[in-house]
Amino acid sequence: MSYYGENFPKLGFGLMRMPTLPGGKDVDIEQVKKMVDIYMENGYYYFDTAFMYHGGASETAFREAVARRYPREKFHITDKMPLWDIKGPEDYERIFAQQLEKCGVEYFDLYFLHGIGTDRLKLLDETGGWDFLKKVKERGQVKHIGFSFHSPADTLEKILDAHPEVEVVQLQVNYYDWESESVQARKCWESARRHGIGVIIMEPIRGGSLASMAPDIEKLFLNKNPDVSVASWALRWCASLEGIVTVLSGMSNIAQMEDNIKTMKSFKPLTDDERAVIDDVIKALKAQPTIDCTACKYCVNDCPQHINTPGIFSSFNEYKIFKNLNNTRFGYSMATSKGGKAKDCIECGSCENHCPQNLPIIELLKEAAELYDK
Template sequence: MAEKYLGESIKNLGFGLMRLPMKGDEIDMEQTKRMVDAFMAKGFTYFDTAYVYIGGKSEVALKEAVVDRYPRDSFQCATKLPLWDLKDPGEMEKIFQESLDRAGLEYYDFYLLHALSAEREKQADELGAWDFMKKLKAEGRAKHIGFSFHDTAEALEHILQNHPEMEFVQLQINYVDWESESVQSRKCYEVARKYNKSVIIMEPVRGGSLAIMPPQVQEVFKKAEPEMSVASWAIRYAASLDGLITVLSGMSTEEQLNDNVSYMENFQPLNEAERATVQQVVDILNSLPTIPCTACKYCVDGCPQKINIPGIFKTMNDLTLYNNVEGAKRSYENVTKEGGKAGDCVQCGACEAHCPQKIQIIETLKKAAQTFA
């Protein structure tokens, strides 16, 4: 029977290969393989990577853990084309071929323009990226073409109006950002569905932050469902939406993977009482002044001072949520030991240009410098 929409037959949990288990600077391949095997054994088939993830090692891990070990028709692979540093249109073909070679593939099931926004739409126009994507699909080297997106719903609508050939959109959606005016999860989702585009969800657990949570939030979830993990609420919330290809989870440990597959194998959407529980949690979180960082690390690459911005922001948020001053000081020393400290920021603005969350990074680093001086 034909699918009603692209990706309908794919199970609602995808394996994000952005935060794999590491041994120092290298991916822990043995643990990664065990995670892949557990994932596939439960009927899950979608793997997401990108040209830039883990310095290119993520696509290689896809080859070693999945492509070399399973029949090609038993899984789907997605990767992404970064536009931000490209000057010559010919670089797109070079990058795409490198992505194929790293992963040992002849084609990608899903190929995305990475982290589009209103500004990057202009870059895509100048580079001829839209025609390049259509060419890949016509040649069969990319079965389906789309883009990941970080901007306003208005900017998304502009892209979808101009480029109906794009088959799907990857959006940041979670219960904290659903009504956020900066991320606009709900508005972007509604625009995508208005144009009949299938949706892939990224950051359902918001870079892992919705798996930890302050004690008062954990108490709400545990009172409602004592046996369910805190992270399960976030993933099930996202997976309850219609028109999804899958919900990506960047799983870093076997424990995380086993937890995710346990409740997603026979997925049940949130019921009315569970939605009320989530809303109660949102109300609590909205009362806490935290920094909306998802640890995507796009800000780190161009920093001349090599400041671990996401690490510093996580420390600041932990201090806000838990008020553990000594623990926060230890964490700050740890995240700044191999790079610059918050006070070393030279205010060049390179970080803010790459931040999907539109965080005022320079001002926030000043506050961190004052806090941990």
């Protein structure tokens, strides 16, 4: 049976960006409980967590806010196996048992292998990851199985050909990444459709990028309809696709939740006029001037400060396109977690000698430092 057949309300609660207490680390569980209550009162019941969300605290937050407060038959919960923690076959059962306990449930409605990419296929074959997935389903500890995916569409096609037992796949889909060379959202969605399996959409608002943009671009939406949020366009675009099980939204506060619920409760597929507005927005976003870095990494090896320049430029470009600084801070902190920050550049010039794009790397890093390192 395809999981798609379950016919869910089209708004899923992604538990990866929950509100936090002052300091930004611990989950604000009382706030989450309020959000859960609003979500459930409105007829929604699909929750998505993972071992690593919120530094391991998402599953226990789910237990406190949902599993201990609502009868088991009133909600659906999806959890995911962290493949980067798998060193051998025995790790699957150990982690899975922890997850059931942390979530406070005896079974998961849906269980994923988390973040399958080209680089994890060998590990899965060598450690029996696919067999483990089938086993927990046979044991009744999981009702439906699938995986979340972050790689090119031809890899997805091969996996789905080889694993007809998969019932659903979670994909990064949004209007901005639909034709992206790297994300390949359209091609991945088409592959899932060809295989007749359901699609759960993650990052419909692209981590918040599609919720706020430069005022002149937002105006394209507001001119068409001043009464709805910019984010609502992104949600409706995703929910208008065929074969969608649900659209996850990583809601961080009650206002976002209420806006999402307002959008999805009165959901209507996009009209042709509205699609034309989104096409104009995509064109305007793609026309924003960005740094022409191809991520070839020729600049990285000889940098005495171990600066991950292409990683920094990737975050900087996100800022240049969407003008939302906070949304790009995480990418910047990841890009600089193992080496120097933009401000650490000592202007030796070695990188500029290697750059095939002839980029003024030193000047661009100074701009990035102004933005991120103050």
